[in-house]
Amino acid sequence: PSGRPRPGTPAASPALFGVVQGAQHEDLRRRAARDLAGLEVDGTRFDGFGIGGAIEKENLATIVGWVTDELPEDRPRHLLGIGEPDDLFAAVEAGADTFDCVGPSRVARSSRVYTADGRENLLVAASRRRFEPIEDGCDCYTCAHYTRAYLHHLFKAKEYVAATLTTIHNERYVVRLVDRMRGAIEDGTFDDLRDETLGRIAASR
Template identity: 40%
Template sequence: MTDRFSFSLDATDGRARTGVISTPRGEIRTPAFMPVGTAGTVKAMLPESVRATGADILLGNTYHLMLRPTAERVERLGGLHRFMNWDRPILTDSGGFQVMSLGALRKLDEDGVTFKSHIDGSKHRLTPERSMEIQRLLGSDIVMCFDECPALPADRERIADSMRLSMRWAARSREAFGDRPGHALFGIQQGGLEQDLRGESAEALRAIGFEGYAIGGLAVGEGQEAMFGVLDYAPDQLPEDRPRYLMGVGKPDDIVGAVKRGIDMIDCVLPSRSGRTGQAFTRRGVVNIKNARHQDDPRPLDESCTCPACKSYSRAYLHHVFRAQEMISGMLLTWHNLHYFQEIMSGMRAAIAEGRFDAWEADFHKLRAQGDIEPL
């Protein structure tokens, strides 16, 4: 085990990269998919089940945890790792995105944001300094800078002003983070879909200096083509010797396209959220288990998948428990989805290491294009 945070690049294939992030709590194999444990839990999953899918790291939400049960309470109870029974690395977001998307009646100024809780309407204040304090109390291994993220589309002036505010907040976040051996602070690049603004943001972040760099402000309504357009240049604007994290993305083909363009870390609520609404991601695309075509089908969701949902249960059963609103439905489908997402990551890691990423990607798209197996 290491007592510090480090990143080593093991192989590249085109712009795709594979490597290892080392932390005192364990290694993170990259490219890495981070399941989202919003309020101290990956919904419908036990921590050991999440680990069994192949996850090396989880994401926790500063905004949700600061409101309930509060960061101070989590610290008194031994920190987030102990609180949620997850002994491996945790990354916490800064709270900025949720304040913008969930916080009612928010008021933004140079110093920070005042907002009302979506839970009980109580008033709260988040600044770069407070965000760093909350994430320190939670005890997360990777801490994100406090930033502002405007929804797209937005005009250039709004995006530029927001990005420059985020860069001033990044400098304050770095200052407030202080010296914490074994813990890492990541800066977040902003700038919307504007290449020059992204470049300006990257320069500002490089000048401050971070252990890793995130690409923020995507997957906020711009569509895949526009997102890939940014990813065609944005990762290369960031330091090559540090992890690059694309925040809040996405569907399987989004993830593959992002890794192809040089991304090392990704998180998304999609596998768990979709699992709870009856959607399963498979090698052959999305299966809606609620559809009547599955009610007499004794076959598994995906005959080549080794997750519990596929090994032990039929489509007919999964259809039945979803329709009956039984809890096991969300549990099994979430496990399957997380397993599949981690399988994509391990497949890409092996393909990059062996210099056959293009062939792997072609097979991935070809199989998905076939669509689901024929109904019985």
């Protein structure tokens, strides 16, 4: 939830979101969205809406589209548990505004990091002598201070700080990506950014 104050409440009060469920079923998703959008208690409605529950990856855009079709456009739509680059693009195209996901930290704990060329594993032998940041041009704390070789050493030594440092990088990667997506929406180049980003990831596989 955002920090936007609700009408008639102190400025520090959090916003209240209603979460739309319904799994893969269009009728349930649409009904839940309509009912939550129309719900009012003592003159107060939800400040925004979450889209949660089981969502099949291949149908993500379709399911999000069902929900956003039914929700008011003047309130934010938050997608729960989604964080991979291709999912973010699909969800934004379908009308989602914000996201949260444990994915960046979960994969970081297993030595995997996000880059413009897709996810890479710092535990591979080649990382031992790569005295360079995870990704050139990344402005995160980890890339500014540590090399792939040192991070490889930390994981090999089973140092807990390895997961912390790679999480910092992965979280920053996601924030930078959605910042670019926002800018691309504003200047009309969203499709170009999507094709360039996902095409580069696909080419590296």
